[in-house]
Amino acid sequence: MRIHNIFAMAAIIFSACNLNTETSTNKKTELSNKNSITLTDAQLKNASLEIGQIGQQNISTLLKANGIIDVPPQNIVSITTALGGYLKSTKLLLGMQVKKGDLIATIENQDFIQLQQDYLSTNSKLNFAQKEYQRQKELNLSQSASDKILQQAEGVYRDLQITQSGLVQKLNLININTQNINVNNISKAINIYAPISGFVSKVNVNIGRYITPSDELFEIINANDIHLNLKIYEKDLKKLKIGQNLFCYSNSDDNQKYPCTIRLISNNINIDHSVDVICSFKNYVPTLLPGMYMNAEIRVENNASNILPENAVVSFEGKDYIFIAQSKNNFEMTEVEIGTLEDGNIEIKNIAMIEKKNIVIKNAYTLLMALKNTEEE
Numbered sequence: 005m006r007i008h009n010i011f012a013m014a015a016i017i018f019s020a021c022n023l024n025t026e027t028s029t030n031k032k033t034e035l036s037n038k039n040s041i042t043l044t045d046a047q048l049k050n051a052s053l054e055i056g057q058i059g060q061q062n063i064s065t066l067l068k069a070n071g072i073i074d075v076p077p078q079n080i081v082s083i084t085t086a087l088g089g090y091l092k093s094t095k096l097l098l099g100m101q102v103k104k105g106d107l108i109a110t111i112e113n114q115d116f117i118q119l120q121q122d123y124l125s126t127n128s129k130l131n132f133a134q135k136e137y138q139r140q141k142e143l144n145l146s147q148s149a150s151d152k153i154l155q156q157a158e159g160v161y162r163d164l165q166i167t168q169s170g171l172v173q174k175l176n177l178i179n180i181n182t183q184n185i186n187v188n189n190i191s192k193a194i195n196i197y198a199p200i201s202g203f204v205s206k207v208n209v210n211i212g213r214y215i216t217p218s219d220e221l222f223e224i225i226n227a228n229d230i231h232l233n234l235k236i237y238e239k240d241l242k243k244l245k246i247g248q249n250l251f252c253y254s255n256s257d258d259n260q261k262y263p264c265t266i267r268l269i270s271n272n273i274n275i276d277h278s279v280d281v282i283c284s285f286k287n288y289v290p291t292l293l294p295g296m297y298m299n300a301e302i303r304v305e306n307n308a309s310n311i312l313p314e315n316a317v318v319s320f321e322g323k324d325y326i327f328i329a330q331s332k333n334n335f336e337m338t339e340v341e342i343g344t345l346e347d348g349n350i351e352i353k354n355i356a357m358i359e360k361k362n363i364v365i366k367n368a369y370t371l372l373m374a375l376k377n378t379e380e381e
Contacts, residue, residue, distance in 0.1 A: 039336055039338070039375075040336045040375075041334070041335055041337075041375040042333050042335075043333050043335075043374070047374075048333055051367055051370050051374075052366070052367055053364050053366060053367050053370070053371070054364070054365050055329055055363065056312075056313075056316075056362075056365040057360060057361065057362065057363060058311070058312060058352060058355055058358060058359060058360075058361075058363065059312070060310060061308070061309060061311045061349055062308055063309040063311060063343070063344045063346050063351050064303040064304060064344070064346060065304055065344060066302070066303055066344060067236075067240055067301070067304050068300070068301055068302075069235065069240075069281075069299075069300045069302065070234070070235065070297065070298065070300065071232055071233045071234035071235050071297075071300065072232075072233055072294075072295060072296065072297055072298065073231070073233075073293060073294050073296045073298060074230070074231060074232075074233045074295075075226070075229060075230050075231070075294050076229055076231075079200070079225060079227070079229055080223065080224075080225050080226075081199050081200050081223070081225075082220045082223050083108070083109075083196065083198075083199075083220065083221045083223070084217060084219065085194075085196065085215060085217060085219075085221065086174075086177035087113060087177075087217060088113060088115075089113030089115075089116070089215060090112050090113065090212060090213070090214050090215070091109060091110075091111055091209050091211055091212065091221075092111060092112045092211070093110045094109040094110070095108075096108055096109070096204050096207055097204065098204055098206075098207055099204060100203065100204045101201075101203050101204075102202065102203070102204065102224060103198065103201045104198055104200050104201045105197055105198060106197060106198045107195055107196075107197055108196055108222065109196040109209075109221060110194070112192050112193045113192070113194075116178065116180070116193070117190055117191075119175055119180075120175070120185050120190045120191070122171055123168070123171040123172070123182060123185060126167050126168045126171060127168060130161070130164040133157070133160045134161055136157050136161070137154075137157040137158050137160070137161040139157075140153055140154045140157040140158075141154060178194045179194055179195055179196065179197065180194060198224060199224075200226050202225045202227060203225060203227065204222055204224055205223045205225045205294070206220070206222055208220055208221060208222065209221050209222075225294055227288065227290075227294075230285065230288060230292065230294065231267065231283060232252055232282070232284075232285065232298055233280055233281075233283075234281040234300055235274075235276075235278040235281075236281045237277055237278050237279075238277050238278070238279055240304075241269070243302075244266060244281065244302070245266065246267070246268070247265060248265070248266045248304075249263065249264070249265055249266075249303075250263075250264050250266065250300050250302040250303075251263055251264070251300065251301050252264055252283070252298045252299060252300040252301075253298065253299055254297070254298055254299070255299065261301075262285060262286075262287070262289065262292070263285075263286040263287070264284060264286060264300070265284050265286060267282050267283060267284045268281070268282035269281050269282075270282075303346075309343065309344070309351045310353075311349040311352065312349065312363065312365060313348060313349060313350075313365045313366070314345060314348050314349060314350050315365065315366055315367070315368060315369075316350075316363060316364060316366070317340065317342060317350055317352075317368070318369050318371075318372045320372060320376075323339055324340050324342050325337045325372070326338055326352075326363055326364070326368065327363065327364040327368050327372075328358060328361045328362065328363055328364075329361075329364060335371055337371070337372070338357065340352050340354060341354045
């Protein structure tokens, strides 16, 4: 009786195993049918499919970075004045273009008058002191004057020379030409001229305001040497070289890309482990302004990769697929992992199951539509 029960139990277990195996097989068959489609000869002709195999090509990886547009320090000038004063006139506006030597402002101060008076007075005294020194030298040679008197005359003369030289430098600092100063044209105002050509990026003053020597009146930027300063992390430095090409674009318009070339790679590593990489614009556009934030794309590391034409890969529900030709009329949809897209070809990373297989490389999307339409019927 006990042996009979054991055989009965074994029969039930065996039956259950057969049922599970059959169910699993049915599921696999159903899944396989879901991803497979068979075309008639007429459908195959109308689909105009093209068959090929996985190939190899050098595909470059894309390194993304960001940075800002900048200009070298010598191309940014803050306009100040050596002596304080009241702003009498200016016509500068933000963005206005100026040329080197253009008159950009006029400042008034009574101290300017005093400097010119001191200069003229020192000149007059210096002429007299020079003549007196010369006279004393001649007297000393004839023993008519002592050495002490000669030395005193020379001291006065040298002191006045020093005073005159200092006044000349002060007047030059405020753009007053000492060759033009005389008793009839002492001026209370001085002119300020543009030291470089460029556009006005700052206007910090208004008419009538008192300006101290530490005040910045204007800022002028020369954009002739404008460049892109990228931040590249040290792990990516080995991928870059001088002369390498790249594209940059702004957040506001990622469709407008500007070609650049790497000009300089810094040897200094910043606190965040990034390195400054200076890039020159191939064609400068006036809308590119210093301080603008930019994104960049750099193609690097040309490696031999497994590729298929872009049209061989179809996307469905967030995944990527290709169609493998199982026979002349039967095609199976197989999931793939894609990489970089370049020049109409796309990198395929998981090639173990599709290597040396015949793959639909043209009109694969037609098969996808036919397969999904069949499922809905």
